[in-house]
Amino acid sequence: MRHLYFPGCTLSTKAKGFAASGEASARALGIDLVELSQWNCCGATFPLAMDNLLALVAPTRILLNAQKEGDHLVALCSICYHVLKRTNRLLREEADKREKINLFIEEEYRGEVRVFHLLGLLRDEIGFETLSQRVQKRFQGLKVAPYYGCLLLRPFQEIGLDDPEEPRILDDFLASLGCEVVEFSHKTECCGSYLTMNSSEVTRELSHAILRSALASGAQAVVTSCPLCQFNLDYRQGEMAAHYPGFAQIPVLYFTQLLGIALGIESDTFGLADHHVDPRPLLREV
Amino acid sequence: MRKVGVFVCHCGRNIAGTVDVERVTEALRSYPGVAYSIDYLYMCSDPGQDLIKEAIAKRDLDGVVVAACSPAMHEITFRRTVAAAGLNPYLCEVANIREQCSWVHRDDMERATLKAIQIIGTIVEKVHHDEPLVPLAVPIARRALIIGGGIAGLQAASDIAAAGYAVILVEREERLGGRMAQLSGTYLNFDSTADLLSEKVEVVTRNPHITVLTRAQVEAVGGYLGDFKVKVRQQGNDKEYEVGAIVVATGYDLYPKERLSEYGGERYPDVIDGLEFERMLSPTGPTAGEVRCPSDGRVPQEVVFVQCAGSRDPERGVSYCSKICCMYTAKQAMMYKMQVPQGQAYIFYIDIRALGKGYEEFTQRAMEEHRVLYLRGKVSKVFPQDGKMMVWGADTLSGKRVEVAADLVVLATPMVPNADAFGLAQKLRVATDEYGFFSEAHPKLRPVESLTAGVYLAGACQAPKDIPEAVTQGGAAAAKVLSLFSQEKITHDPIVAAVDSELCAGCGICVEVCPYEAREIHPLTKVAVVKEVLCQGCGACLVACPNKASHLRNFAPAQIMAMIEALEGG
Numbered sequence: 001m002r003h004l005y006f007p008g009c010t011l012s013t014k015a016k017g018f019a020a021s022g023e024a025s026a027r028a029l030g031i032d033l034v035e036l037s038q039w040n041c042c043g044a045t046f047p048l049a050m051d052n053l054l055a056l057v058a059p060t061r062i063l064l065n066a067q068k069e070g071d072h073l074v075a076l077c078s079i080c081y082h083v084l085k086r087t088n089r090l091l092r093e094e095a096d097k098r099e100k101i102n103l104f105i106e107e108e109y110r111g112e113v114r115v116f117h118l119l120g121l122l123r124d125e126i127g128f129e130t131l132s133q134r135v136q137k138r139f140q141g142l143k144v145a146p147y148y149g150c151l152l153l154r155p156f157q158e159i160g161l162d163d164p165e166e167p168r169i170l171d172d173f174l175a176s177l178g179c180e181v182v183e184f185s186h187k188t189e190c191c192g193s194y195l196t197m198n199s200s201e202v203t204r205e206l207s208h209a210i211l212r213s214a215l216a217s218g219a220q221a222v223v224t225s226c227p228l229c230q231f232n233l234d235y236r237q238g239e240m241a242a243h244y245p246g247f248a249q250i251p252v253l254y255f256t257q258l259l260g261i262a263l264g265i266e267s268d269t270f271g272l273a274d275h276h277v278d279p280r281p282l283l284r285e286v
Numbered sequence: 287m288r289k290v291g292v293f294v295c296h297c298g299r300n301i302a303g304t305v306d307v308e309r310v311t312e313a314l315r316s317y318p319g320v321a322y323s324i325d326y327l328y329m330c331s332d333p334g335q336d337l338i339k340e341a342i343a344k345r346d347l348d349g350v351v352v353a354a355c356s357p358a359m360h361e362i363t364f365r366r367t368v369a370a371a372g373l374n375p376y377l378c379e380v381a382n383i384r385e386q387c388s389w390v391h392r393d394d395m396e397r398a399t400l401k402a403i404q405i406i407g408t409i410v411e412k413v414h415h416d417e418p419l420v421p422l423a424v425p426i427a428r429r430a431l432i433i434g435g436g437i438a439g440l441q442a443a444s445d446i447a448a449a450g451y452a453v454i455l456v457e458r459e460e461r462l463g464g465r466m467a468q469l470s471g472t473y474l475n476f477d478s479t480a481d482l483l484s485e486k487v488e489v490v491t492r493n494p495h496i497t498v499l500t501r502a503q504v505e506a507v508g509g510y511l512g513d514f515k516v517k518v519r520q521q522g523n524d525k526e527y528e529v530g531a532i533v534v535a536t537g538y539d540l541y542p543k544e545r546l547s548e549y550g551g552e553r554y555p556d557v558i559d560g561l562e563f564e565r566m567l568s569p570t571g572p573t574a575g576e577v578r579c580p581s582d583g584r585v586p587q588e589v590v591f592v593q594c595a596g597s598r599d600p601e602r603g604v605s606y607c608s609k610i611c612c613m614y615t616a617k618q619a620m621m622y623k624m625q626v627p628q629g630q631a632y633i634f635y636i637d638i639r640a641l642g643k644g645y646e647e648f649t650q651r652a653m654e655e656h657r658v659l660y661l662r663g664k665v666s667k668v669f670p671q672d673g674k675m676m677v678w679g680a681d682t683l684s685g686k687r688v689e690v691a692a693d694l695v696v697l698a699t700p701m702v703p704n705a706d707a708f709g710l711a712q713k714l715r716v717a718t719d720e721y722g723f724f725s726e727a728h729p730k731l732r733p734v735e736s737l738t739a740g741v742y743l744a745g746a747c748q749a750p751k752d753i754p755e756a757v758t759q760g761g762a763a764a765a766k767v768l769s770l771f772s773q774e775k776i777t778h779d780p781i782v783a784a785v786d787s788e789l790c791a792g793c794g795i796c797v798e799v800c801p802y803e804a805r806e807i808h809p810l811t812k813v814a815v816v817k818e819v820l821c822q823g824c825g826a827c828l829v830a831c832p833n834k835a836s837h838l839r840n841f842a843p844a845q846i847m848a849m850i851e852a853l854e855g856g
Binding site: 163183185213 | 547548551553602667669670671672676
């Protein structure tokens with residue numbers, strides 16, 4: 001089935017492996033991700049100020065382009081998904097703001113396109129049970145910590161993908177690949193996000209707390225759907241060893257990388273070598 | 287033909303501002319069958335009522351129409367007035383020219399006036415055809431049923447029985463005492479609830495007027511005020527009881543912990559709710575009164591109490607305040623500190639609601655004498671780390687995040703209605719509110735009555751309550767029952783269905799149709815008969831009868847036709 005697809009900036013640059021593994025896996029499952037012919041950056045943050053409508057112009061343009069080519073749009077990156085989904089809802093439900101934005105872009109868009117995350121498609125269109133039957137290599141005994149972060153789930157009233165306090169979607173997804181999913185306390189805590197740019201010590205501390213909780217639960221790898229979370233959790237491990245005595249490193253994977261491998265796809269393009277903590281020894285082991 | 291008097295009320299400007307009352311009075315004076323008409327400023331006032339009485343006496347009226355507000359408002363007033371003047375009250379009717387005329391036609395006096403004349407005309411026709419009726423006397427079974435043997439039910443039972451009336455007390459569990467039996471002590475004095483309760487239970491079980499049915503549940507309820515028929519199932523055996531009044535005292539449950547996933551739901555043994563902590567503090571509880579961590583039995587050194595854990599939280603719990611948690615949390619923290627003086631107790635709160643005699647002083651004692659640390663803020667998350675329960679919260683007074691590595695976390699979860707309450711409410715035909723609590727008849731003036739006549743409410747089945755409030759309500763409900771039982775007889779409105787046995791073919795369609803089980807086919811005559819005290823006058827049987835053998839008293843077909851003709855003629 002043909003699905004319009006918005007890769008976003010990070011998946012086209014720093015997280016090419018996320019994009020490649022996601023696209024190849026989707027194709028193998030009969031989800032044909034067709035990239036939007038024209039797109040721009042989503043802005044990568046949903047504005048906190050209620051009247052900062054200018055920040056919504058960029059995502060509105062993406063949604064408008066999507067409407068010209070189809071009726072729904074799929075994202076892989078948690079942040080892109082978050083921004084597009086919330087902008088779309090605002091354009092659909094808040095008439096006064098919609099009017100202002102439409103006047104600014106001199107086009108008419110009313111929030112008609114439906115926005116999906118690939119995880120949602122896997123759960124609702126394919127089904128995790130069917131997915132489980134399609135798996136060729138099961139990750140028997142691989143203990144993974146499903147890390148949701150903030151933006152994939154919250155605010156629940158606007159995103160509505162899963163329970164924001166006790167989410168299941170990534171847990172169930174990983175279980176369908178044969179992984180042993182560990183319960184850990186920090187699965188919905190913030191990694192520090194953009195503070196990585198100007199207060200990297202804050203990010204380091206928050207990310208460390210997440211990894212520590214995952215490690216304490218016996219996880220061998222952390223799995224995420226967000227390139228910024230992946231960066232903070234993976235790259236910042238370089239500094240963690242120096243700051244937190246006894247800290248043991250742990251690979252941080254995209255959910256699509258595990259999906260691709262499980263489906264038996266050649267993982268050369270999955271960017272596994274680009275990770276700060278190399279996941280390949282672990283993957284070879286299982 | 288009757289001599290009907292028409293009394294037109296101005297209701298100040300409410301009617302007279304829109305309807306030309308003098309013209310209406312004048313027009314009715316020449317209406318066929320009207321012997322007298324007069325208008326007055328407020329017909330419901332004493333001088334207004336005197337006008338009616340005088341007219342009945344002087345002009346020998348035998349029918350009265352009061353053109354005024356809705357009959358729901360003052361029908362009973364004016365019927366009493368005519369009864370005082372010696373006329374049968376059912377020969378007095380109210381024509382509603384306020385709600386259904388003046389209030390809705392403010393901009394058109396001419397048409398409102400004509401409409402008022404028409405409305406009054408139809409009611410005059412009705413009065414011409416009205417029969418004098420006598421209210422039906424209903425027997426009172428001077429025996430009360432109390433559902434729930436907690437403190438509210440026990441109080442109601444002992445008060446009713448003390449006046450010499452019989453009581454059936456139905457309790458679902460094996461023992462009396464309800465939630466109070468699970469508690470450790472009361473707030474303010476730390477009195478042992480076991481002692482307080484055993485006194486009450488003693489009074490109830492010793493009283494020969496009280497029949498206690500434990501491990502019993504109400505299966506079905508039929509009948510009405512004064513004569514309920516209640517089927518009670520006790521250990522598989524059903525028995526029917528005839529009672530005149532019912533007191534509902536089914537108490538409360540706690541909001542399920544598993545719905546509070548941010549606090550771990552049911553996952554962590556060392557996160558417990560207030561009732562579980564009460565059991566722990568209770569000398570008869572699983573730890574014989576010693577505070578221990580359920581996980582490994584160690585004595586907790588840091589205990590975090592979370593108030594409003596689901597209360598006042600429309601997104602993750604319930605919107606309302608559970609009212610008693612501020613007080614019992616203070617009590618629990620103090621009891622913990624008395625037992626583990628070197629331990630630390632933290633209480634996270636939104637506000638402290640200590641609304642009762644001595645309550646504020648009590649919470650102050652917790653802070654000052656027992657050094658309980660009160661932190662104003664909510665707890666965002668509880669999770670295990672290094673063998674402790676990490677509690678993340680905020681102290682909004684200092685604006686700082688707070689992290690406590692606790693041994694034990696106690697959640698003050700909301701009080702919610704008992705799980706069986708909704709089913710019981712349906713059996714009793716009593717309304718419940720949006721949360722499932724039983725609805726009182728009036729929030730200010732009738733707090734222990736339900737809107738179903740003869741069914742009273744006591745305790746936490748109506749809203750969150752503490753022990754003194756539950757006792758107060760139990761006593762208040764008992765007083766209501768006693769005032770009912772002390773009446774010689776109670777009456778039932780005589781506007782009920784009647785059957786013309788000449789026309790009835792005994793087909794039984796009306797028996798099927800009646801929602802109140804007020805009809806049956808007589809075994810000998812084989813025609814339908816009406817059980818008048820059960821009939822609510824709904825009219826379903828009238829419509830259903832193929833032979834037109836059923837009619838409603840004072841709403842006879844000829845009467846209705848005459849009213850319609852009056853409308854068309856006008």
